[in-house]
Amino acid sequence: MPVTLDKIPPLAPRPARPRIWLWLGLLLSGLLLGVGGTLLFGDETLPQKPDEFWRLALGVPFLSWCALGFGRMLFHIGEHAAADGWDEAREEVLIRKIRQGRRSQQVLGVSWYTALRAPGEPPASQLEALLSATKALKAQPSRLDLTTSGHSRLSGGTDADLKRTLQRILASVLADLAPTLARLPDGAPLALLLELDSGLSEDQWRQVWQKAWRGSGIRQATSPVEGSGLAALDQWLDQRIDDQALLMVVAVRFAPEQPEGTAEVAVGLLFGNRLTQTTLAPIAYLHRPEEKRKSTSDDLLYATRQALDWVPLDAQSIKQVWRVGIDVQREAAIATVLTEMPVAVTHKQGICNLDALLGQPGKASPWLAIAAATQMIESGAGAQFIFSGGGAGTDSLWGTVLTPVPTLSK
Helix, strand or coil, rough: CEEEEEEEHCCCCCCCCCCCHHHHHHHHHHHHHHHHHHHHHCCEEEEEEEHHHHHHHHHHHHHHHHHHHHHHHHHHHHHHHHHHHHHHHHHHHHHHHHHCCCEEEEEEEEECCCCCCCCCHHHHHHHHHCCCCCCCCEEEEEECCEEEEECCCCCCCCCCCHHHHHHHHHHHHHHHHHHHCCCCCCCCCCCEEEEEEEEECHHHHHHHHHHHHHCCCCCCHHHHHHHHCHHHHHHHHHHHCCCEEEEEEEEEECCCCCCCCEEEEEEEEEEEEEECCCCCCCCCCEECCECCCCCCHHHHHHHHHHHHHCCCCHHHEEEEEECCCCCCCHHHHHHHHHHHHHCCCCCCCCEEHHHHHHHHHHHHHHCCCCCHHHHHHHCCCCEEEEEEEECCCCCCCCEEEEEEHHHCCC
């Protein structure tokens, strides 16, 4: 569930102070009424008894005024106490919400493959290709029916047996993460978020996954994670921040049924909770993602600012912006946000549009950008910002920040 600070009630209204002239006028009016009332309705002998006359004419109104003023003062103090209590409770809720919103995950392991990474090449090669705007999106036969369409395909996957090709891809991802997991005990809990978008049926690709997992040599048993995309990560930060388990994400887009404008990618990520994970050194910190709630530029601007505030981070600290899984219709909204935010990037430098270079990665969109941004941080770069959607036909759009690990904590 998103952490929403704008839904917190405002500060309590402060009670107005008693108006001194009103109370002085009330005192004078009471005294005049007391004298007049005593003269009109008092005993005929009262004028011959001045002490008793003035006690009755002035004393009673004055004492009544004092009692009324004391009651008004108590009421005013009570209103202040109630307002203070409201504000203190609101402050506690606000602090709790901010602490909850500023939770983050350690990025412990990364594996990512795109069409720009040839077999045997290190991941840095595809990062350099992306940063130099090398385009892999081109017209080529699809895997399923060999019709020509504009898309990008993972390198080294020309085998006609799609299941065997997918198994090789999954095996490569798991092989990259296995050395990190090998440093943990066999019984270490491991949660798995598996997102696979493929032209293969679910039964087929799950069989392939099981075979790749058995051959990976990873000793830890996994438990499934409900949800998908960054919403699942957001839910993890809310509900499982004290969990001992690591979170493994494996996201693959392979042989889509409609390949036009798509990208084949394979991503593996390993996350750890900062409160419980102390064995492995983190590569970067992934902070709470923020989703826009309405289809407006203002709401996207709010989500972007909130994502930065969760760090907290000055927009000038952002050294690279990544865009992925975003429809053309949202180009203007993102351009507006980048204009409003004083980020140290421009449309010609510091912004990498993965959709334009690779095609849309579908469900793997946010994970691909996180992997690329983590690789960027690992190479020595500063904070990274990600705009990620779910591809064509989806309305979700998230803002996410990754930051380097402070030197003293490494």
